[in-house]
Amino acid sequence: MHATIQAVTDRIIARSQEHRSKYLAAIAEAKEQGVYRSSLSCGNLAHGFAACSADDKNALLQLTKANIGIVTAYNDMLSAHQPYEHYPQILKQACQEVGSVAQVAAGVPAMCDGVTQGQPGMELSLISREVIAMATAVGLSHNMFDGALLLGICDKIVPGLLIGAMSFGHLPMLFVPAGPMRSGIPNKEKARVRQQFAQGKVDRAALLEAESKSYHSAGTCTFYGTANSNQLVLEVMGLQLPGSSFVNPDDPLRLALTQAAARQVCRLTSLGTEYSPIGELVNEKSIVNGIVALLATGGSTNLTMHLVAAARAAGIIINWDDFSELSNVVPLLARVYPNGQADINHFHAAGGMAFLVKELLDAGMLHEDVNTVAGYGLKRYTKEPKLIDGSLVWVEGPTESLDTEVLAPVTKAFQPNGGLKLLKGNLGRAVIKVSAVKAEHRVVEAPAVVIDDQNKLDGMFKAGELNRDCVVVVKGQGPQANGMPELHKLTPILGSLQDQGYKVALVTDGRMSGASGKVPAAIHLTPEALDGGLIAKVHDGDIIRVNAETGEISLLVDELELAQRVAEKVPLRHVRYGMGRELFSAMRASFSSPETGARSTSAVDEYY
Known part of the structure; x- marks a missing residue:
């Protein structure tokens, strides 16, 4: 071994x-x-x-x-x-x-x-x-x-x-x-059409056609x-x-x-x-x-x-x-x-x-x-x-790969490590998947763009407010806040900004996706905003460093100033009712941190 x-x-x-x-x-x-x-x-x-x-x-x-x-x-x-x-x-x-x-x-x-x-x-x-x-x-x-x-x-x-x-x-x-x-259409083609739609270059009919050819x-x-x-x-x-x-x-x-x-x-x-x-x-x-x-x-x-x-x-x-x-x-x-x-x-x-x-x-x-x-x-x-x-x-089974562009032997691995990194710093602990992130995009230090709802980013993107280096911070997305939804809707927008030459990253106490891709995404940040996490004190324009090479995630704001800031309250208006969400309020409140499995606490914790 x-x-x-x-x-x-x-x-x-x-x-x-x-x-x-x-x-x-x-x-x-x-x-x-x-x-x-x-x-x-x-x-x-x-x-x-x-x-x-x-x-x-x-x-x-x-x-x-x-x-x-x-x-x-x-x-x-x-x-x-x-x-x-x-x-x-x-x-x-x-x-x-x-x-x-x-x-x-x-x-x-x-x-x-x-x-x-x-x-x-x-x-x-x-x-x-x-x-x-x-x-x-x-x-x-x-x-x-x-x-x-x-x-x-x-x-x-x-x-x-x-x-x-x-x-x-x-x-x-x-x-x-x-x-x-x-297999349907190539995944690269699907991703291209998604980004074109986000940029307003193709209409919804073209997007739906691409998606339907992929999921068919x-x-x-x-x-x-x-x-x-x-x-x-x-x-x-x-x-x-x-x-x-x-x-x-x-x-x-x-x-x-x-x-x-x-x-x-x-x-x-x-x-x-x-x-x-x-x-x-x-x-x-x-x-x-x-x-x-x-x-x-x-x-x-x-x-x-x-x-x-x-x-x-x-x-x-x-x-x-x-x-x-x-x-x-x-x-x-x-x-x-x-x-x-x-x-x-x-x-x-x-x-x-x-x-x-x-x-x-x-x-x-x-x-x-x-x-x-x-x-x-x-x-x-x-x-x-x-x-x-x-x-x-x-x-x-086969002793050699039949396509070394897809599946490589250990001696010719695509990279020497698995590409999953633990990030640590004053913001807490998060995970980042860099196996699809190019080396030149793995370190981002830029001003924060703070939102509490992923749907807000689309309007900002279309208004040209994101045409710059930035770290998009989406807070209030943890297990206790709203059940930790995936934020995959952000992918085409962030990917488009990256393709335009901007240094961009995502920081969130929510999830990104099983399909986390080319944009560096520090996700599952713990403690979450609702549980006293420092992410609740991040303001627009604060400099954040996401370094997937060294494993650092830091809010570059003076400690004295941070101590004086009051954590912004996580808005819960949208999670209390509708689509059955009201049925799970007690379970949501009992969720543990992502690092402990985002589990609903139960007697199993006491017994085992």
């Missing part, structure tokens, strides 16, 4: 010892109950299988056959999740073929940041992760199940499912992906944002079948992999031969593996919160120092938009997950000695699935 990666892992193990031991004791206690539905009364059990077929009822009565709960995030508005419509029947049939039963345990919400971007509904996005976690737990709480299959892909859905799964860590669980849509069919969006980062991280953590992340929805291989996932989870139950509860699979080493893979591919900054929250649900404590220290030594091996011009289908064709895992294992960057849903040892993930004569098999 690489010395730094081993040292970070050891530090996490030591830091988490008390909490992790309590968590493992809790799932061991649950495991001792045996076949869980055996504890149900006759009335309980009758309710639980009332709608089942006679064969399934008989199987469930025997207590010798597994019952698999399906938790699905299906809806047909969200392209990534539309393919899930028929998955429950496919999974049930596959379970029946190996002598088991499957039931849909729960449906969880799945919202799309791409639809709600810049809209009031975006303020429910991060909150939806907690709702999904709770809904997952409610679905599995009937005590009817010996294992579970989790159907989710996108931004907050996968983290929510994983957090909910940790409450039932004594059960084996597999995530079942559905794959990305096939069922499947996950093809850029490397949070959804595809989720899939890559899950696979390297050993929670999905090898090579299953990026097979298109209409590929016959996708059906075979879905059926195989159902059969495999049956083998992993306590009634099978390879009992592997998810609470044991998710451990300190698998968490580090997930972080390393994220960094090596320039993945979504949203995972700096989601992985922290999911790990905490399993009694494991990680922080941004861990991310930063790992990022310093993990090389960047992938160039996928917004870190390059290729999309996730190109990454998959170039060698994909099998080549990535092989390269990182050979370089000592991943822990091989971990258990996975496919069996012991991460080397299983250097193989890729194939359909040969109609049968699903795993064969050795």
Whole structure:
């Protein structure tokens, strides 16, 4: 193992010892109950299988056959999740073929940041992760199940499912992906039209045409944002079948992999031969593996919160120092938009997950000695699935990249580090993703342009007020203030200013996007404005330094003057009512800081 990666892992193990031991004791206690539905009364059990077929009822009565709960995030508005419509029947049939039963345990919400971007509904996005976690737990709480299959892909859905799964860590669980849509217009062309629209050079019809050619069919969006980062991280953590992340929805291989996932989870139950509860699979080493893979591919900054929250649900404590220290030594091996011009289908064709895992294992960057849903040892993930004569098999993956402009070997990495930096200074702590930021744009020292609503920037841009070097400061966007919406609406404007030769950066206590791109963006700033953060005292014209090379974020104002300033009150008028936001006021108020996962505080903090 690489010395730094081993040292970070050891530090996490030591830091988490008390909490992790309590968590493992809790799932061991649950495991001792045996076949869980055996504890149900006759009335309980009758309710639980009332709608089942006679064969399934008989199987469930025997207590010798597994019952698999399906938790699905299906809806047909969200392209990534539309393919899930028929998955429950496919999974049930596959379970029946190996002598088991499957039931849909729960449906969880799945919202799309791409639809709600810049809209009031975006303020429910991060909150939806907690709702999904709770809904997952409610679905599995009937005590009817010996294992579970989790159907989710996108931004907050996968983290929510994983957090909910940790409450039932004594059960084996597999995530079942559905794959990305096939490639549309090049991402560079999409970004160009967006900037032209922001500049008033093309009309809305031209913008809509470009967007529709990019997001054009069922499947996950093809850029490397949070959804595809989720899939890559899950696979390297050993929670999905090898090579299953990026097979298109209409590929016959996708059906075979879905059926195989159902059969495999049956083998992993306590009634099978390879009992592997998810609470044991998710451990300190698998968490580090997930972080390393994220960094090596320039993945979504949203995972700096989601992985922290999911790990905490399993009694494991990680922080941004861990991310930063790992990022310093993990090389960047992938160039996928917004870190390059290729999309996730190109990454998959170039060698994909099998080549990535092989390269990182050979370089000592991943822990091989971990258990996975496919069996012991991460080397299983250097193989890729194939359909040969109609049968699903795993064969050795490529030993060389088929396109070194998209996927590079460690010896010819695109850059020597992962491109995710921790920023520290008097403004607090923030993260910045620089894998897509050119070296000449990584240091910005300029006057602040302060706003408390991302929608205000468009008018300023059109009025020519931003034609200068500036650091745009968007405050009042943290978890407690308004649920931490993504501020991706700012990207075309800031990108246009940068293209005009101005030095620009973004500083915010909110989120930018899983698609954070070429403009340096210091995001997730903590403490947030509503929680006493210095960002609440920033005035227009104050000089701010964002230095992604040295890891500095500073407000260059005399300390005495800052001490005399009164923090500007964060306006909450727009978050109290409308689009369902009023339903979540209590949850929003209880959110922790982004570095601790932006979690809704709960009894799990007291117990673990």
